[in-house]
Amino acid sequence: MLEEKGILKVSSSFLARSMNLTASQVRQDFCNFGEFGQQGYGYDVIRLKNEILKILGLTKRYSVIILGAGNIGRALAGYGGFLRDGFEVKAVFDEKSDIELENGLPLLSMDSLQEYVKQEKPDIAVIAVPGQSAYEVAKKAVDFGIKSLWNFAPIDLKFDGVCVENIFMSDSLYVLAYKMNH
Amino acid sequence: MLEEKGILKVSSSFLARSMNLTASQVRQDFCNFGEFGQQGYGYDVIRLKNEILKILGLTKRYSVIILGAGNIGRALAGYGGFLRDGFEVKAVFDEKSDIELENGLPLLSMDSLQEYVKQEKPDIAVIAVPGQSAYEVAKKAVDFGIKSLWNFAPIDLKFDGVCVENIFMSDSLYVLAYKMNH
DNA sequence: TAGATTGTTAATCGATTAACAATC
DNA sequence: TAGATTGTTAATCGATTAACAATC
Numbered sequence: 001m002l003e004e005k006g007i008l009k010v011s012s013s014f015l016a017r018s019m020n021l022t023a024s025q026v027r028q029d030f031c032n033f034g035e036f037g038q039q040g041y042g043y044d045v046i047r048l049k050n051e052i053l054k055i056l057g058l059t060k061r062y063s064v065i066i067l068g069a070g071n072i073g074r075a076l077a078g079y080g081g082f083l084r085d086g087f088e089v090k091a092v093f094d095e096k097s098d099i100e101l102e103n104g105l106p107l108l109s110m111d112s113l114q115e116y117v118k119q120e121k122p123d124i125a126v127i128a129v130p131g132q133s134a135y136e137v138a139k140k141a142v143d144f145g146i147k148s149l150w151n152f153a154p155i156d157l158k159f160d161g162v163c164v165e166n167i168f169m170s171d172s173l174y175v176l177a178y179k180m181n182h
Numbered sequence: 183m184l185e186e187k188g189i190l191k192v193s194s195s196f197l198a199r200s201m202n203l204t205a206s207q208v209r210q211d212f213c214n215f216g217e218f219g220q221q222g223y224g225y226d227v228i229r230l231k232n233e234i235l236k237i238l239g240l241t242k243r244y245s246v247i248i249l250g251a252g253n254i255g256r257a258l259a260g261y262g263g264f265l266r267d268g269f270e271v272k273a274v275f276d277e278k279s280d281i282e283l284e285n286g287l288p289l290l291s292m293d294s295l296q297e298y299v300k301q302e303k304p305d306i307a308v309i310a311v312p313g314q315s316a317y318e319v320a321k322k323a324v325d326f327g328i329k330s331l332w333n334f335a336p337i338d339l340k341f342d343g344v345c346v347e348n349i350f351m352s353d354s355l356y357v358l359a360y361k362m363n364h
Numbered sequence: 365t366a367g368a369t370t371g372t373t374a375a376t377c378g379a380t381t382a383a384c385a386a387t388c
Numbered sequence: 389t390a391g392a393t394t395g396t397t398a399a400t401c402g403a404t405t406a407a408c409a410a411t412c
Contacts, residue, residue, distance in 0.1 A: 011392085011393065011394090012393075012394075013393085019338075022380075022381065022382095023393090024380070024381055024382070024383095025379090025380065025381085027393090027394065027395065027396085028379090028380080028381095028395090028396085030394095030395090031394090031395060031396075035394085035395070037393080037394050037395075038387085038388060038393080038394070039386065039387040039388050039392080039393055039394040039395075040386095040387060040388035040391075040392050040393050040394070041388060041392080041393070041394080042392085042393065042394080043394090055360070056356045056357075056359050056360045056363075057359040057360055057362060057363035058356060058359055060359075062359065062362075071256070071257035071258075071260040071261050072257050072261070074253070074257065075253035075254050075256065075257035076253075078253040079253050079254070081352070082352065082355060085352060085355070085356070087355060123362070124358065124362075147362070148358060148361075148362050150354070150355060150358055156201075163358060163361040163362050164358075165354050165355070165357050165358035165361065166354075167349065167351060167354055169349060170263070170264065170267060172332070172347050172348075172349055173264060173267070173269060173332060173347070174238045174240060174267070175238075175347050176306065176330060176332055176345060176346075176347035177238050177239040177240055177242075177244065178237070178238045178239055179330075179345040179347065180239060180244075180305070180306075180329070180330050180345050181238075181239035193368085193369065193370090194369075194370075195369085204404075204405065204406095205369090206404070206405055206406070206407095207403090207404065207405085209369090209370065209371065209372085210371090210372085210403090210404080210405095212370095212371090213370090213371060213372075217370085217371070219369080219370050219371075220369080220370070220411085220412060221368080221369055221370040221371075221410065221411045221412050222367075222368045222369050222370070222410095222411060222412035223368080223369070223370080223412060224368085224369065224370080225370090
């Protein structure tokens with residue numbers, strides 16, 4: 001955002017203010033990854049952005065498949081925003097492969113998953129199936145060679161040597177309810 | 183889950199194992215909210231569940247409106263799972279109120295939001311509009327009387343006296359990328 | 365009674381904060 | 389040079405862990 005506004009430098013105290021942190025926290029955290037500031041000046045916005053992109057691994061591109069063409073699966077497939085960050089959705093898989101997708105993405109049968117993963121080697125599989133089938137589907141994907149899962153099902157997936165990030169939406173809703181009552 | 187399996191009691195060490203915590207953590211945390219265990223026995227599953235529901239505020243019902251009928255808004259509207267926890271989606275609002283919803287929920291024009299909120303007093307508004315319009319839409323909702331926001335837009339909403347819970351999906355995807363590279 | 369497991373205290377650990385010398 | 393702000397050390401704080409008396 002700073003880059004878009006044409007702002008060239010930024011201080012730890014400014015960053016802290018805009019993210020509800022302390023300046024110390026910001027500097028300590030950056031320092032863990034190197035020294036990319038300059039005393040008396042602050043951080044160069046472009047440099048800082050690039051360093052953070054490097055740290056996060058967002059300088060690469062990632063190919064993504066979505067498992068499940070229900071509400072969430074279709075919503076993610078339809079949302080183009082991730083592409084900007086380098087995540088490209090390549091295909092959607094579902095048991096019922098006759099559902100129509102609105103955006104020209106291939107909708108494939110779950111039966112063709114093994115073949116697809118073997119050939120295309122997608123980087124990330126999104127688990128967008130109902131909770132009951134989530135483990136089974138994730139297990140398949142992992143067995144076929146997927147090394148990274150973005151999980152929207154409300155279960156704790158865990159496989160050796162596989163990266164998992166969870167979006168536990170109902171947990172978040174529970175936290176909202178808690179906040180409303182305290 | 184334990185209740186559904188007909189299991190009557192559970193120990194802090196069992197809970198710890200299934201959630202990747204330590205038994206001490208589980209007991210310390212529970213103890214902050216009261217004493218609902220029994221030495222030498224453990225925790226009564228039903229009692230524990232009820233205590234947690236009470237702590238979270240999930241013994242009440244909440245009425246929910248969804249602002250934005252795009253991919254995410256429609257996905258949330260179509261997903262019935264939150265109902266089970268007491269969150270009932272009442273209506274969806276969008277600028278273009280001619281989009282069709284598949285599930286019989288009323289799709290209303292954003293212009294009718296003020297009137298609706300005044301009359302129906304929904305507990306929670308879901309922000310499911312694009313990032314650019316998210317602040318504006320949230321501000322409206324809050325001005326009209328909404329006290330609680332479940333935010334799916336990638337901006338940090340903050341209003342005095344309003345509860346906010348964020349689902350920052352792209353942040354989660356960045357974390358996944360980070361994990362893949364470390 | 366013996367075994368199990370809580371509630372709770374004390375010890376340990378790590379993260380946050382404060383402070384400041386280095387330096388642009 | 390004077391002002392600003394980093395990188396980094398030391399002090400503070402809070403959370404996690406370990407331990408155990410209480411007690412079912």
